[in-house]
Amino acid sequence: MRFLGAFVRFWYDFIIGDDWVIAVGVVAALALTALVADRGLTAWWVMPVAVIGLLAGSLRRGLRGSSPERVERPEP
């Protein structure tokens, strides 16, 4: 039972991690890629654009979670 709990927690941490939007966004971007490719259109650009958008959005959300106390300043 403990192994099952650790197994589920591992995959939750691996896929969801600190930002669940990344996982959902990757699945949505892949669905869009498959749709575009299935229609015979050029689809290779979809994932790079989506990845950059997801990274930018995730960084923004990460900044909101950073309080000033946690911020590191360089040593003088």
Add this chain to the structure above:
Amino acid sequence: MTRSVFLFLSAFLACGVEMVEALTIVLAVGVTRGWRSTLIGAGAATLALAALIGALGPAISSVPIDTLRLVVGALLLVFGLQWLRKAILRASGYKPLHDEAAAFEKERAEAGQAEGGGPWTLDWYSFTVSFKGVFLEGVEVAFIVITFGAAQHNGVATAATAAAAALVVVLGAGLVVRAPLSRVPENTLKFAVGLLLSTFGTFWSAEGAGVSWPGEDGALLGILGLLLITSLLAVRVLRHEHGLPRLSPARRAGEA
């Protein structure tokens, strides 16, 4: 004879490219998170691959490779983006530089206590990423050997010999670059691992979804370049917003 030499060289190069991709992932994870679990993951993938090939034989070409690429690529991409995000936040001063190492050590200590034996504790992240990379690339190597070799008499044996030669060369190269890699600053390595996992994840998952990349495997370099430029720009913008000075080349080496 000429056809056999051509087959050997083609299979050697094609298998070499796939093996370098697997080696990159193993080296990146091994240097940043430790070798034991990473090598156990690579070994387990090799055994699983041997079992698959032994069970299926030439029928291995019926394995749904696009589904495998889609699933493995998507998982690597999700994991890689999380690493990249943390590395950018660290390099911009929004996250402590050593938080992940401390968290990993804490997890390892807790796991060691819980299971009553440190030596048997695995870092499942290293194991899983290494396993997936080696297994997927191994299946691709098996595909190459069978598809290249099927076209001519005794071709599979020639292609398999070429794959074995490529493995020896790639493993040798891995042993040579391991020591210099271990001297690279920790956060730079984590930054690089995030970039590499995101690059391979983007490439494989899109292929699995039906994409034909322009330039085939060469597209990996384009994706890597795009992600690298985007990440460095993000670090620069965030440091500016944060009121920190731009990274000098010396500090960049340690913080990026």
